[in-house]
Amino acid sequence: MGLLAGIRSPEDVRRLTTAETTALAAEIRRFLVQEVSRTGGHLGPNLGVVELTIALHRVFASPRDTIVFDTGHQSYVHKLLTGRQDFSALRKRGGLSGYPSRAESEHDVVENSHASTALSWADGVAKANHVKGETDRTAVAVIGDGALTGGMAWEALNNIAASDRRLVIVVNDNGRSYSPTIGGLANHLHTLRTTRGYEQFLEWGKRALHRTGAPGRFAYDWLHGLKKGLKDVVAPQGMFEDLGIKYVGPVDGHDVVAMEHALRRAKAYGAPVIVHAITEKGRGYTPAEQDVADRFHAVGQIHPETGLPVAPSRFGWTSVFADEIVAIGRRRPDVVAVTAAMLHPVGLAPFAAEFPDRTFDVGIAEQHAATSAAGMAFGGLHPVVAVYATFLNRAFDQVLMDVALHKAGVTFVLDRAGVTGDDGASHNGMWDMAMLRIVPGLRLAAPRDEPTLRAALRQAVDVDDAPTVVRYPKGALVDPVPAVEELDGVDVVARHAATGDVAAGAGRRVLVVGVGSLAGTALATGEALAAHGLEVTVAAPTWVLPVPEALVKLSGEHDLVVTLEDGVVDGGVGAMLAQRAGEQGIVTPHVHVGLPVGFLDHASRDQVLAAQRMTAADATRDALTALALL
Structure with missing residues (x-):
């Protein structure tokens, strides 16, 4: 039995000796490599915060002291130290979430895995503690240097600096988020990281004075002057202290004793303090330590000895975008690429390698990315802003008021659109x-395969007077779904004569519309309906917003319209199609298949679709019910 097996709560962590904390850290690293290699998950971030998290739970009494993890992908160690050690179904249905989860533990606070929010959460908790007179409680925010590039973090810092509430900010500085941290803040933190000789230099001065026997007052004045003169040269923490926030560090985030000492100082201060911890992402796992592309930030199933994938990934949607945007860039010198700290995950690394002066990584700042893109469009460029679909939510106002209002030709490419599944509610x-x-004037494409994705990208960058959006799912590509007919921009991918009991179908016609990744489900639904004696047309339009007029017309030529979409069904493409048809006096009934307005628990994509009744069998049953054939 190792030490980890005896940890059921933070109280157990606080009872350990210093030597035992070192042994526990090593045991946790072995556990993470073995378990996460089997399930997949965020490996690198958690290997980097082992000692830091141990120190947090030795100094602060969670849950009375509230610990908030920004983004939350570094919370596996926290889970282990709060009694959750069954990682066998990590990020799978019924197993542990890959992020903090209130349903799992009273020690978890923030479930949203969108970055740069922890300081605002902790500020709010500290305010609540103050108002209730609970002045012995401390709010703690653990935020990475990458998340500090987000504007929301600086809004929070501006407010925190003006307070005297008990709040400790731990900056977990490893120089990376998904990719190396960029910008002025990154440069400043780098200076702090590389000038850690400040305290050692002062200690050398003290020893030198002691050896020379200098008078006490002279020694005091000499050291005071030395410290003042070196402060902004050797340890330029002034950016934080000038805000009015006490700064402690830099501290070796892999030294439990040093981290405990710094955190206890911060806790005792009784007002906002920043503790700057230097850590190494992937610490203790050689494949991660030697990786420069950050492949171990999040992994699938890997061989723990080598870090290599158990099953090589199939060529995916992101790879197609990566290839096509480079081809577009070669033809179009005005096309530039913008991303928010996700150069590699969204597939822009090849574009950046070929066109470094035309690639802009703005850090975790989606709002800035969108409005900066509007400015670039005004200046004569065509920006392509590539982000995960869930993160565009954060920049809706900028898309609406800065891009669309000004008729700016900006293309937004949304990776991981629709159900992503295992990362949980905030990542779908x-x-x-x-x-x-x-959004007025906005045009949105939901390609169904590689050829339509490439075509949609080329068409999107040709639009210079409105925003365009191209969305595609996570994962491997499907086989191409060719059109059998094209009706004014709408692809018909199948037409089925009734093949079953024709009398049962009574000659009725059904239009099945598959949006994006659900085109394959639409095809299977069409075949099943034909087997019930119905004539079926299956359409898979690439450009779905605004709703194509040809699709509205087609709906009027059928007795039922079934729309399948990988998005919220209320207000989605099917709802818009029904609305447009109704405005033209078309009374064809509609069946909408899609996601409910709600937050979905983590599970595989297929499990989510089945649970939400979005399979071909479900769509077929709903259509037959609507036609009173069941």
Whole structure:
């Protein structure tokens, strides 16, 4: 039995000796590598915060002291130290979430895995403690240097600096988020990281004075002057202290004793303090330590000895975008790429390698990315802003008021659109179509395969007077779904004569519309309905917003319309199609298959679709019910 097996709560962590904390840290690293290699998950971030998290739970009494993890992908160690050690179904249905989860533990606070929010949460908790007179409680925010690039973090810092509430901010500085941290803040933190000789230099001065026997007052004045002169040269923490926030550090985040000492000082201060911890992402796991592309930030199943994937990934949607945007860039010198700290995950690394002066990583700042893109469009460029679909939610106002209002030619490419599944509620890219449908002039494409994705990208960058959006799902590509007919921009991918009991179908016709990744489900639904004696047309339009007029017309030529979409069904493409048809006096009934307005628990994509009744069998049953054939 190791030490980890005896940890059921933070109280157990506080009872350990210093030597035992070192042994526990090593045991936790072995556990993470073995378990996460089997399930997949965020490996690198957690290997980097082992000692830091141990120190947090030795100094602060969670849950009375509230610990908030920004983004939350570094919370596996926290889970282990709060009694959750069954990682066998991590990020799978019924197992532990890959992020903090209130349903799992009273020690978890913030479930939203969107970055740069922890300081605002902790500020709010500290305010609540103050108002209730609970002055012995401390709010703690653990935020990475990457998340500090987000504007919301600086809004919070501005407010925190003006307070005297008990709040400790731990900056977990490893120089990376998904990619190396960029910008002025990154440069400042780098200076702090590389000038850690400040305290050692002062200690050398003290020893030198002691050896020379200098008089006490002279020694005091000499050291005071030395410290003042070196402060902004050797340890330029002034950016934080000038805000009015006490700064402690830099501290070796892999030294439990040093971290405990710094955190106890911060806790005792009784007002906002920043503790700057230097850590190494992937610490203690050689494949992660030697990786420069940050492949171990999040992994699938890997061989723990080598870090290599158990099953090589199939060529995916992101790879197609990566290839096509480079081809577009070669033809179009005005096309530039913008991303928010996700150069590699969204597939822009090849574009950046070929066109470094035309690639802009703005850090975790989606709002800035959108409005900066509007400015670039005004200046004669065509920006392509590539982000995960769920993160565009954060920049809706900028898309609406800075891009669309000004008729700016900006293309937004939304990776991981629709159901992503295992990362849970905040990562499903399910909101974009229902949200963006109300943006005047915006055009949105949901390609169904590689050829339509490439075509949609080329068409999107040709639009210079309005925002365009191209969305695609996470994962491997499907086989191409060719059109059998094209009707004014709408692809018909199948037409089925009735093949079953024709009398049962009574010659009725059904239009099945598959949006994006659900085109394959639409095809299977069409075949099943034909087997019930119905004539079926299956359409898979690439451009779905605004709703194509040809699709509205087609709906009027059928007795039932079934729309399948990988997004929120209320206000989605199907709802918009029904609305447009109704405005033209078309009374064809509609069946909408899609996601509910709600937050979905983590599970595989297929499990989520089945649970939400979005399979071909479900769509077929709903259509037959609507036609009174069941």
